[in-house]
Amino acid sequence: MVNLNPQDWTTGEVEVSGGRLAYHRTGGLGPPLVLSHGLTDNGLCWSRLAEALAPDFDIIMLDARGHGASSPPGVDGVTPDMPGRDLAEAIRGLGLSKVVAMGHSMGGRATAACAADHPDLIRAVILEDPPFIPPMDAKAATQRVERFRKQVGQLRGMTDAELMALVRKQSPSWQPPELPAWIASKRQVDPGALPILPKPWQDDIRRLRAPTLLIHGDVALGSMVSPEAALEARRLNPQLRALRVSGAGHNVRREQFAEVLLAVRSFLAEA
Template identity: 50%
Template sequence: MSDTPWRKGWVEVAGGRLAYHRTGGSGPVMVLAHGLTDNGLCWSRLANALQDRFDMILLDARGHGESARISDGPPHDPGVDLAEACEALGLVAPIMVGHSVGARAALDFAALRPDGLAALVLEDPPLLPLLDAAKTERRRLGFQQDVEAMQALSDDGLAERGRQSHPTWDEGDSPAWRSSKRQVDPRAYPEFQRPWQAALAAVTVPTLLVCGTVADGSLVKDDIAAEASALNPRLEVVRIEGAGHNTRRENFPAYLDAVSNFLSRVTGY
């Protein structure tokens, strides 16, 4: 996947295995769950910034990176994948940080394992209603077509698409982004089983919802943020100016300050 100095490994989950990179070290364990079509190494900038404080696990979700492909049968549950991976790795109450669909999976994990985390960070999760079967199938088909079209691009074409779609990103975020687009399974569109409201209400650990502004593309509208705050008194909400859905990629210094300060307060590290 990369020439990083971090240790590379795989962990067995039901129906396959998930790939990961791990920074190591003596600090508390932090599991990083990436967004749709990304891979674990898309967290590299954050991992480089925090690896002296935390033992960070950059996980490839099912159907992404070098993890198992999507198999026939019932849809996979990303929250269950996270739970099984943490159990197989022998992790006891890690910190979990997720972005987008990875944040939604991390939220489900926190609800499934109320005592299984030390803290939770959700970067611009899609806090949206569950879809019915027909809408889910349309979304899945559209996603498959988009991925296949992207993977048909030349390397130069893919790089140009990245520059046009994300002109404000640091260049250091681009290599992992491009690599991840080559690796994603066109059938990797997830289907969540639990309403986000029920999942959030069940979370028992300090939680940070960090997102950009709606004007810049954040998925977390003000009414959703207010509903989330009302559902769980342990939730803090921080909006990052000059950033949208890819909050850390669009204003990394402000994102890093928000996450770092939150973790220092709630974990002591």
């Protein structure tokens, strides 16, 4: 039975090294589709896309470590720099293999790392505007961590009304279904949840063996994938297709939902 109503989705936890990841699942007899969210979001930030794809897939929306209802970073010496490993362990822990995996932003980097390191687990990859940026030196990384901690503290100190005003000001094109999960996620994110991502993004893209769709927006609107980076990704991996969605920035599906949904469905029909 396919649970098209989000109120009927199941919730659970899966063990990973030094902790656990929470998840929401639509169920159904379709192939598994594992969704990994971006920084400061949670699994339910995928709800709009999950509702659209639920008739055809068994969708698992994970809360990353330090986000949502998952374990905080740093448990038992585990650092927040292991999102790819967390994803692989969660897929195995749920008894899955040959899944379709889609990730946004940091979740995109985690998805690429997992698919590169564990090709047996993932049969198709979709990356929504992953941060294709150079690794930072130690000083820049430390400064970024401090900025992130400050940002999280500010977000967690805001009321729901203040968060609603903020998202409507920053992202006026987002539709109402996107907003409740976004607001809730800002209450849940841990100040230490920022992955450092020490290795170049090219390392994982080069090693991907599964068909891959890279979806990105316009740099002028906030996309973290430049046209040059998209071309380099295609050069590094001939199985990768790149789609630039005009009128979108970093949150491509939230800003141009219909075009992203069509692209995802078309890609998965062939993958």
